Amino acid sequence: MAFDGLTHFDDEGGAHMVDVGGKEVTSRVAVAAATVTMAAETFQKVKNRQMKKGDVIEVARLAGITGAKRTSDLIPLCHPIGLDSVSLDFDLVEEANRIDIRATASVSSRTGVEMEALTAASVAALTIYDMCKAVDRGMVIGEVKLLLKDGGKSGRWER
């Protein structure tokens, strides 16, 4: 099999956890996004609960942080790494009945935190779905994507 750049497979096609032993420990950061689009009525319910007890957003925020810690349990070939920080921001876009999620993760490690940031954003979005599904099963999670990564040999990448 000619090498095609998919580094999670060896020359014979076997999956492996890529050896990062030769890489330097450097400061690494990644930012990922996700959205949740819902019915107008559902959006208003979420909005009305902000800044109160029973705030959907705060539950999703914690789920995103704890989800980031489970990344290497979920993604088979992902290295188990520590985390220096994880945080999530939520933007309630009223005209679109959409919640925009942004997750930032950082670590001092031999490998990056892109998957941790993407997992944090995904789990936060799934949690919003879970909290609101009793009133709106049609919600759609969209545009889960990397916005930025920095640190390591490959340096900065920005969408």
Place this chain on the structure above:
Amino acid sequence: MAFDGLTHFDDEGGAHMVDVGGKEVTSRVAVAAATVTMAAETFQKVKNRQMKKGDVIEVARLAGITGAKRTSDLIPLCHPIGLDSVSLDFDLVEEANRIDIRATASVSSRTGVEMEALTAASVAALTIYDMCKAVDRGMVIGEVKLLLKDGGKSGRWER
């Protein structure tokens, strides 16, 4: 706080795991979808590896199945339940350089498996991202959504 249908909070706004003790154990099923859109070159790499060792899709399939089993670890207010079955289908949509994922989960339980199906689809999509990110950081996961649920008191819902 007037009751607004968000059942994961009690009357005073405290989050809780909803009591399903009074519900019947019935056969429940859910089907969820996700997509991963990538560069044409990345799509060809994934396609070229199908039916061989080193198949990105088969790694994602296993990750989706094992991810479904972690659902209640990830989603804070989700009930821990068993699973009768989990399966994933993948469709390589060449004209759009997009992989369409469909995850089906079923259980005999007092509560539904929507979150398990959505988590399976999300984790499979994240795994495709992880496998291909060395060649394409710009991939986008989109349209994570429920297609169908059946069983339980609220019966069938179909998108």
Place this chain on the structure above:
Amino acid sequence: MAFDGLTHFDDEGGAHMVDVGGKEVTSRVAVAAATVTMAAETFQKVKNRQMKKGDVIEVARLAGITGAKRTSDLIPLCHPIGLDSVSLDFDLVEEANRIDIRATASVSSRTGVEMEALTAASVAALTIYDMCKAVDRGMVIGEVKLLLKDGGKSGRWER
């Protein structure tokens, strides 16, 4: 070794997970309590954040619920069971600078949920400690205890 009622050991002293296969599946409930006592200044900080974003109590509440789901991962001889419901109540006792936690868990199972309720209360208390430890390392978690259990062959027990 004469039998002394410690059922988690067999006749020869080996630890085992007690066989509950012959027990009936019945509705079971347990209520447990814990307290966290802190400096007056710390107590006021927690109180001032109630009903706002950044509410220590709401983070502890979620941690208690998710902790209950990890009970059989933590307690070696505890059966892995599902959960029908978990909820936590918090009472801010101003005159004592103390937070009183009450955790309730229920399940339809062959074995009880005492350990799940106690774990929920303990993890909620530890989380309050974690949230406030930057300002008060001297906080004390106290009186983690069962208040009530019901269901199963041994019936109701109340403190």
Place this chain on the structure above:
Amino acid sequence: MAFDGLTHFDDEGGAHMVDVGGKEVTSRVAVAAATVTMAAETFQKVKNRQMKKGDVIEVARLAGITGAKRTSDLIPLCHPIGLDSVSLDFDLVEEANRIDIRATASVSSRTGVEMEALTAASVAALTIYDMCKAVDRGMVIGEVKLLLKDGGKSGRWER
């Protein structure tokens, strides 16, 4: 919201995992305590089993060690860290029918191990409860508290 020292929340009240990326990796240690008070008869059963197979204390000791490893799974905003050592000591205080638990954890890290030591002590105490609950549901876990921490910028703290 005026800053009140609760570092697990950002300026707007959102929970986050505090950024420790700028902190130095140093040797850190923490010692925590817990107690379990029980009926005299229960205490004698535990005591009679010491130094034999079927020793409640040895099961609790292992549970405390394995519990310490789960700390960041349990406490939402706790950093995932390695551990250099974990050990537990137990003191059977006959005149009070009380078992005193002391847990010590250490790590070379950017953040402390207070929560790991407290979790080890709590899980050991919960495990003693679990092992003896068939004969004594009234046991009380008390005084879960930090005794000492050392290392890191804030230096030594001792109760």
Place this chain on the structure above:
Amino acid sequence: MAFDGLTHFDDEGGAHMVDVGGKEVTSRVAVAAATVTMAAETFQKVKNRQMKKGDVIEVARLAGITGAKRTSDLIPLCHPIGLDSVSLDFDLVEEANRIDIRATASVSSRTGVEMEALTAASVAALTIYDMCKAVDRGMVIGEVKLLLKDGGKSGRWER
């Protein structure tokens, strides 16, 4: 692909968690074995510690029980099930410097507990290795195998 009886793959070769939704909940049991063979000197150390604190066997026993609870986390296509009981027996075979492990698991479920029994035996054996590896890296775990299964549609199987 002609069907060859490997039920964990569907007609097109995709892995899936087999649907057990149509199966009956029945009482199921499985017994598995493993052995650990070691140097004579190592064997004597293990033997000398039996019935004392610091007993290698008792640590392995607990590890086997807790390992059984993690089976569906480890084996990708294994159903998450509860457990009615888990126990392990150890036989110190002096003439062969070998420890024989026997693990029994039972459950009332739609699927069997063979993997739980085999995982319990394997994890117990690995734990003996871990406890003794400082003095004997050459130990060999052997003959991990199913001895018996009963219950379910396929009935009893005995080696």
Place this chain on the structure above:
Amino acid sequence: MAFDGLTHFDDEGGAHMVDVGGKEVTSRVAVAAATVTMAAETFQKVKNRQMKKGDVIEVARLAGITGAKRTSDLIPLCHPIGLDSVSLDFDLVEEANRIDIRATASVSSRTGVEMEALTAASVAALTIYDMCKAVDRGMVIGEVKLLLKDGGKSGRWER
């Protein structure tokens, strides 16, 4: 109790996680082996599926990698460490109807990765059993053993 080299116990026989705080962070590697022997017919089924979708070996490979990441969850006194790489090789030994598994793990750490390599090999072997058990319950996992370790103060060991 005279010290007998079993470092996982302290002077009084209490189990503890050995303190590695004083050890240097060095590059460490370990290689472990396992075998699975099966009926000739089963062996042919596995062989026929190689290089196709539905390949038993590729599922076992992923399970071995993800299993390595769970090592410190399974082995009570094992330190939680990161991993720099994990890979598995499989050799189908036709004349013996046997699959030979070789697992390699590496890390930059204060402690070795022997248990991670052994756990990877064991979990891969258990997964082969699980995938084929519908057609062959008599399969035997054998010769789980360390082949090599290098790095750290004790240096290289080779079988």
